[in-house]
Amino acid sequence: MALRPQSQPFEIVPDELDELAEESQRHRRSHFARAFSRLMRKKIAVAAMAIIAIIWLSGIFAAPLSTFVTGYEYTAQDYTAFREPPSLEHWAGTDRAGRDVFTRLLWGIQNTVILTFVGMFSGGLVIGITLGLVSGYFGGKIDGFVMRIGEIFASFPGILLVIIIAATLRPRILETVRWVEDNTFLDGLVRSGVVDYVVISVALVSFGWIGMARLVRGQILYLKETQYVESARAIGVSTPRILFQHLLPNAISPIVVTVSAGMGTMVGTEIVLSWLGLGIQPPRPSLGVMLLEGGSISVLRVMPWLLLAPGAIAWAMLLSWNLLGDALNDVLNPRTR
């Protein structure tokens, strides 16, 4: 709504005309710019984004942070400080082996950040969106095939499929990587933890695409009947161009919401897999393993920081993604606004 000068409501001088034009220009911002400014007005969403940024940055920069800030290696044992409660020396205390919990948290966060990013990017974004676009746009047999496959994957009880895949793939992938090590000049692959990453990524991707594919398909089914798509087809626009330049940008709002909410699920699944012993292997730190080690009532009684420190991080991650997803849904979804 343009502002009108209060004193002379009906008279517009050229100066003000310019201002009005500018004003209306400002209001003709894109859907996303408007959604973004609505999002920034939500304090909770801003806080969630800040928390995610802090956690992700501290995970990404785990190496410099652990060298310069905490000053410990994640496997380094301090023989003078076993089971120390949090202090200035050890910000989150030390564990039973005298390792600095804060440093291990940083590296654990790094694993979670990498894995959830890979899982969401390849499973949700690349595979999910492509399959959704294709099956929604072309329909017919392709659509039926993709959706049936999704249905089959989705009908596995709980995350049992993920667990079965992770449990049965690990030794196979380990064998393959060992073979690569033996037969090429590459060395130290197994020790670097590549296997763990591959196993969890495959497991996360295997179920991560279904929800996204269904969502995108639903959007496309509706969008492809609209006139602008018809006219694009009529003037001979190529199919990939219609898919990625005309259809995808219009389906982006629900995708953003799904990604944010899905990241929470990814984080949870990664933690559960490591907790079960199928993910990152000790001594490499991961939030799941730390939660397992600290997660009994007898440990909680004497060394609460072993559970509460990784627990707080895991909680903050899940919470921020969920809250952000909720806020994004509010600002992007016209039905609930």
Next chain:
Amino acid sequence: MWVYIVRRLLFLPVTLVAVSLITFALGHYGPGDPVRVLMGNKYDEVAAERLRDELGLNRPFFVQYGDYMYGFFQGDFGESLRFIGQPVRDLIVPKMWVSAQLSIAAMIIGLSFGLPLGFYIAHKQGSWQDPTTVTIAIVLASIPIMVTVPSLLWVGCLKTDLIPCSGWGGFFDPRIVVPAITMGVPGIAGLMRFMRASTLDVLGQDFIRTAHSKGLGTLRIDSGHVLRNAMIPIVTILAFSLAGLIEGSFIMETIMGIPGVGRFAVESIFNRDYPIIMAITLLGAMAFVLANLLADVAYAYIDPRIRYS
């Protein structure tokens, strides 16, 4: 409608075959050997070979698979490889019942808090109660189970001595409280948001305004008009969660030492006990498909305007 139901039911065997084939292949070609797990450190080649023959593990993949599926569709889930001689059905049915009791308890908590809260905050849209309640629910629902359970036990068992620390005693035993709360609270957040959206949908419709303008009381409108229509989508959710009844939550069951089916499934994966993994995934998949169908049918039954083709 009937055509739709029949078509969906016809697809059920296809789903089951696909699910079972994936599970069986992953188990069969995956590493690990049930015989090795079974014999432990008393492993010796001759005895192992004889045991393999006895268990039928030396037959070709498709013979084993076909044999299993033939039995499955006749209600015979085979015998466990780990607990030799024990039918899978006798092993998993009591465990499923345990998991189902736990899920029901969690569902009661979720429903009895989630639905009223969602209904209430939908009426408070725009005021502070609405976002505050949603935020609190999300905050509580995001706490990882691995943190909630030890913390609740620390309070309830170590500090106050109200409940025993672990184990299982059935639906009416105090030991169900901690797992039920832990599993129920995340459900509150989900159901609450769903109920809120559904109630808001109804509140925005013309017949509600008509009801107000013809002078009906708020209570009458809320109970007679709003609630009845807002509950329709909830039925779908309820039908869906029926499938979850027999799945169990393996984290909870492991931490608390509850003899449920979730924990048993994970143990069986590690023990390479294929018949048990097969039976659990297949029954779970079957429940999922049927619950899906039930949700669709219930939806059409409650709201006759809905047509499936």
